[in-house]
Amino acid sequence: MQIKSARSRVLTVVVSACAVAIAATVPGSGGAIASSRAADIESKVNALLAKMTVDEKLSQLQQMVGNGQDVQDAARAGKVGAVFGVTDAAQVNQIQRLAVENSRLHIPILFGYDTIHGFRTTFPIGLAEGASFDPSVGATDFTVGARESAAVGIKQIFSPMVDVSHEPRWGRIAEGSGEDPYLGAAMAAAKVHAGQGHDYGAPDKVLTEVKHFAAYGGAEGGRDYNQVDIPESTLRNLYLPPYKAAIGAGADAVMTSFNTVAGVPATANHHLLTDILHKEWGFNGLVDTDYTAVQELIPHGVAADGADAARVSLNAGVDMEMVSTNIATYGKQLLAEHKISMSRVNDAVRDVLRVKYKAGIFEHPYADEAAVPGKTMQPADVAAARAAAARTMVLLKNDKGALPLSTSLSKIAVVGPIADSDDLLGPWSGIGQRSDVVTVADGIRNAVPNADVTVTPGCTITGDGFDTPVNNCPEPTKPGFADVKDAASAADVSVVVVGEASGQSGEASSRQNIDLPGQQQALIDAVKSTGKPFVVVLVNGRPLTIPGADAASPAILEAWFGGIQTGNAVADVLFGKVNPGGKLPVTFPRYVGQLPLYYNHTRTGRPEDPNSKWTSKYADGSSSPLYPFGYGLTYTSFKLSNLSLGGSTMRPNGSLTASVTLTNTGTRAGDDVVQLYINDPVASLAQPVKRLVGFQRVTLAAGASQTVRFKLNRDSVGFYGNDGKFVVEPGQINVYAGDSSDAGLTSSFTVGK
Numbered sequence: 062m063q064i065k066s067a068r069s070r071v072l073t074v075v076v077s078a079c080a081v082a083i084a085a086t087v088p089g090s091g092g093a094i095a096s097s098r099a100a101d102i103e104s105k106v107n108a109l110l111a112k113m114t115v116d117e118k119l120s121q122l123q124q125m126v127g128n129g130q131d132v133q134d135a136a137r138a139g140k141v142g143a144v145f146g147v148t149d150a151a152q153v154n155q156i157q158r159l160a161v162e163n164s165r166l167h168i169p170i171l172f173g174y175d176t177i178h179g180f181r182t183t184f185p186i187g188l189a190e191g192a193s194f195d196p197s198v199g200a201t202d203f204t205v206g207a208r209e210s211a212a213v214g215i216k217q218i219f220s221p222m223v224d225v226s227h228e229p230r231w232g233r234i235a236e237g238s239g240e241d242p243y244l245g246a247a248m249a250a251a252k253v254h255a256g257q258g259h260d261y262g263a264p265d266k267v268l269t270e271v272k273h274f275a276a277y278g279g280a281e282g283g284r285d286y287n288q289v290d291i292p293e294s295t296l297r298n299l300y301l302p303p304y305k306a307a308i309g310a311g312a313d314a315v316m317t318s319f320n321t322v323a324g325v326p327a328t329a330n331h332h333l334l335t336d337i338l339h340k341e342w343g344f345n346g347l348v349d350t351d352y353t354a355v356q357e358l359i360p361h362g363v364a365a366d367g368a369d370a371a372r373v374s375l376n377a378g379v380d381m382e383m384v385s386t387n388i389a390t391y392g393k394q395l396l397a398e399h400k401i402s403m404s405r406v407n408d409a410v411r412d413v414l415r416v417k418y419k420a421g422i423f424e425h426p427y428a429d430e431a432a433v434p435g436k437t438m439q440p441a442d443v444a445a446a447r448a449a450a451a452r453t454m455v456l457l458k459n460d461k462g463a464l465p466l467s468t469s470l471s472k473i474a475v476v477g478p479i480a481d482s483d484d485l486l487g488p489w490s491g492i493g494q495r496s497d498v499v500t501v502a503d504g505i506r507n508a509v510p511n512a513d514v515t516v517t518p519g520c521t522i523t524g525d526g527f528d529t530p531v532n533n534c535p536e537p538t539k540p541g542f543a544d545v546k547d548a549a550s551a552a553d554v555s556v557v558v559v560g561e562a563s564g565q566s567g568e569a570s571s572r573q574n575i576d577l578p579g580q581q582q583a584l585i586d587a588v589k590s591t592g593k594p595f596v597v598v599l600v601n602g603r604p605l606t607i608p609g610a611d612a613a614s615p616a617i618l619e620a621w622f623g624g625i626q627t628g629n630a631v632a633d634v635l636f637g638k639v640n641p642g643g644k645l646p647v648t649f650p651r652y653v654g655q656l657p658l659y660y661n662h663t664r665t666g667r668p669e670d671p672n673s674k675w676t677s678k679y680a681d682g683s684s685s686p687l688y689p690f691g692y693g694l695t696y697t698s699f700k701l702s703n704l705s706l707g708g709s710t711m712r713p714n715g716s717l718t719a720s721v722t723l724t725n726t727g728t729r730a731g732d733d734v735v736q737l738y739i740n741d742p743v744a745s746l747a748q749p750v751k752r753l754v755g756f757q758r759v760t761l762a763a764g765a766s767q768t769v770r771f772k773l774n775r776d777s778v779g780f781y782g783n784d785g786k787f788v789v790e791p792g793q794i795n796v797y798a799g800d801s802s803d804a805g806l807t808s809s810f811t812v813g814k
């Protein structure tokens with residue numbers, strides 16, 4: 062990944078438009094450990110394998126959860142290869158001691174965990190990090206998360222989550238980087254590099270397990286765990302690039318997904334796990350399953366029973382079974398029946414042992430319990446979480462400079478059910494503590510200590526979405542939000558904080574209706590009815606359908622679930638200490654009935670035409686988004702000009718530079734994200750109307766200009782066909798530059814033969 066840090070001070074930057082190409086050329090071998098060390102590890106793996114009984118081998122393929130008696134007994138007996146979900150160093154050590162000191166071969170356990178956007182120091186959710194359009198934000202998160210996880214003995218993290226999704230109904234869109242494969246690939250590579258480093262045996266690094274392989278984000282209807290029915294070209298052009306980039310960056314483990322892909326569950330999918338992952342991409346790391354995914358092959362209808370499920374998953378390329386126990390239970394029987402081979406079992410065991418050696422746990426099986434506090438929630442990390450959160454925020458609307466707010470306001474009403482809520486960590490928030498969270502009201506108090514800050518929720522949120530369903534703002538606390546109106550009337554300005562509870566997005570939290578939950582639109586309308594100034598802050602884990610809020614509100618700041626420092630970061634942006642520069646990593650539709658709605662769709666033979674009934678549109682409303690992919694405002698203004706190409710033709714294997722000038726035409730310093738898109742107007746397969754091939758977040762002083770250069774190559778213009786082959790077809794390529802997917806500057810060149 063050659064995208065330069067946005068903090069670069071150079072005036073001209075060249076952005077590689079080939080994240081995916083780089084991934085294609087670097088085999089997934091766990092990063093750059095020296096070949097002598099790799100050879101040494103391989104010989105240790107083989108020597109250990111030679112000593113193992115069949116039972117011991119099959120036991121290494123079992124991953125268990127928690128620290129219950131079952132796990133302790135298995136550890137002592139050498140009947141488990143990996144354990145996840147234990148987050149306390151003393152408990153990790155206690156289980157590890159059972160395995161290392163009591164089991165016959167003293168093989169250490171690999172401890173894993175869902176460190177998705179932080180372990181204890183919770184960073185913004187993945188979707189928010191996508192909105193930064195700055196891979197260094199993901200890298201900072203993973204640097205901190207890896208250190209905090211490794212400190213307690215967790216050497217495997219089930220992340221990055223890199224599922225591209227066009228489905229805002231799908232709750233897990235919160236975890237990935239949004240709807241674009243190029244952006245997703247850039248974020249994925251940065252996270253892997255940072256979390257795993259070049260050697261995850263290092264004390265502050267961990268094995269990264271990229272997930273969920275593959276195409277989990279394509280869940281039909283946005284319903285979690287649902288089928289994904291896509292052609293090979295869509296699989297490869299849309300969904301696979303971030304996984305490939307992660308593996309190219311060295312990710313040494315992959316988690317299989319729950320879904321089917323064209324009828325074949327990913328966990329039983331030889332095409333995905335062996336043909337593509339191993340043979341095409343050269344991956345030789347660990348293939349782990351998702352939670353009970355082997356067992357679920359039975360209800361999927363591709364396995365008759367547990368033995369059959371073990372057979373199809375192992376033969377497809379699975380190495381390790383999470384939680385369910387079919388491979389360990391039926392492996393011997395399947396060997397005797399010649400339904401699985403000893404060589405496949407040996408390969409799977411090698412994959413497990415290899416990552417254990419690379420993780421350094423044979424040499425250092427135990428966590429240094431005394432060192433944990435010094436590696437956790439360090440002030441610099443908390444400050445980094447605050448900066449990251451501010452960098453992910455997207456200014457969706459700002460009429461007449463409603464924002465930033467003046468720091469000399471004397472009375473501020475913070476209203477709405479999330480005004481003073483500590484539920485800002487978001488889904489899959491590790492061991493993040495609500496007590497560490499700075500609420501929006503707290504952040505505002507910190508920013509303007511002399512102001513009188515009142516908090517009026519107006520309605521409540523109950524339930525956590527896990528044990529109890531979330532009920533978000535079902536009704537006003539007073540009839541007609543009288544308390545909210547009183548607070549707004551008495552204040553100079555109201556900050557209305559609305560959105561989702563964390564349990565409304567994330568796993569198993571798909572929604573049919575993605576409006577502001579409950580009565581929150583009425584709450585905004587109540588504030589508006591006072592005639593006093595107000596701004597809206599959104600907290601959510603997915604695009605919401607908010608045409609009402611957009612119409613009613615002078616300003617809207619998308620803050621997402623920003624982690625422990627959300628409140629301070631919101632205040633940094635509201636009061637102009639930080640000029641917002643994030644951009645939407647996913648399209649915001651107007652109505653749920655427009656879904657799926659995404660910028661990189663292919664053409665139809667009848668593109669929408671307002672003057673013709675017989676075109677691709679809805680009879681009852683627009684098919685345009687409320688806010689498009691790549692969109693976001695700032696407190697300054699920018700102009701893009703002079704899109705020029707370094708030639709009129711590119712050889713199929715050559716490259717071409719596109720350059721464009723960005724000027725800050727406003728009165729304060731700020732960030733813009735320069736985005737480069739292409740379109741191939743005539744191809745053997747209908748192509749996206751636009752396709753992101755480069756981006757660069759640039760900081761410019763007022764009045765300053767910068768030329769941004771993007772390098773285009775075969776990966777920018779080629780695509781995969783339904784035969785699985787990558788082609789670069791000769792002909793015209795249109796180029797678009799802009800600061801959203803509505804990019805207006807255009808040019809074109811020709812790809813030669």
Ligand code: NOJ
Binds near residue numbers: 175219272351352568
């Ligand atoms: C199920 C989830 O799908 C996956 O993302 C997670 O890593 C595992 N559970 C383990 O917690």
